[in-house]
Amino acid sequence: MQRILKHLRIGWRWLTGGWRLFMRNPWLLGGMGLTTAALIATLTLIPLLGGLLVALLAPIWLASAYLVIDGVRKMPMALPVSLRTPALKQSPGQLVAVFRDHAHALPMAVACLFSAAAVLLANLPLQVLGGNAWVADWSSLELGAQAGVLLAMLLVFALYAVVAATLIYALPLTFLRDEPLIPALRQSLRASRHFAVALSVLLGVLLAPFLLGSMVSLFFPWARYLVSFSISAVVFPVIAAALYCSYRDIFAGKNYQAGTEMRRATDRRITGADAVTQ
DSSP, rough: OOHHHHHHHHHHHHHHHHHHHHHHHHHHHHHHHHHHHHHHHHHTTTTTTTHHHHHHHHHHHHHHHHHHHHHHHHHHSSGGGGHHHHHHHGGGGGGGGGGGGGGGGHHHHHHHHHHHHHHHHTTTTHHHTTTTTGSSSSGSOHHHHHHHHHHOOOHHHHHHHHHHHHTHHHHHHTTSSSOOHHHHHHHHHHHHHHHHHHHHHHHHHHHHHHHHHHHHHHHOOOHHHHHHHHHHHHHHHHHHHHHHHHHHHHHTTTTTTOHHHHHHHHHHHHHOOOSSSS
């Protein structure tokens, strides 16, 4: 229990660090979040292919966000008033900032294909266990069919979490530290597994817009997407910044090794200090 509480505090510290980074330039990062929310909302309207397209493009958006947030962190002060409007205008273009370096094109393409293929395979249990029942009205299903759909959805969610865990640190390792992508994928999965409880704090906040939107829809059906869209515009960049803070904490050592002793040393260091996110 003590370990769980400690990692929950670590996750909360990453979240507050992400909020501080966001507030250094909320116009640029908020504009990126607003554009991302609009793109996701638009793509998900496409039958069958919408979710796959989101999975294909998500690594580009997240890698670009890491690069932009890294620049925001290095800013000597908050953005001046005179630059706020230009920052907001240029924010949509920042979602493809990763391609400014031509050397990033190949590893980025591999990361996108990996993400799309993994999500495609992850959805197979939904078809196998749930069949066509998952598209039907929940109340019209028999108890066995409901259990099958629920089991399939939980399994798919777990597989999505594994895909995300494989990418969240592989992207900054590859595009901020120029490490090879495939080893970075393994390092990311190991680090995410070790700090799973801390990352669950960020995941909970990330799911908040959708949960709040569902709650609002019970009383105001027309307001569901408006609430989800508005909150996502802030939540997406804050979570990206929080993940950046966690990357800086976990992989601060130049020659990071993902062995047990190094993870324990990293855990102790993060618990004792928060130099990066201040």
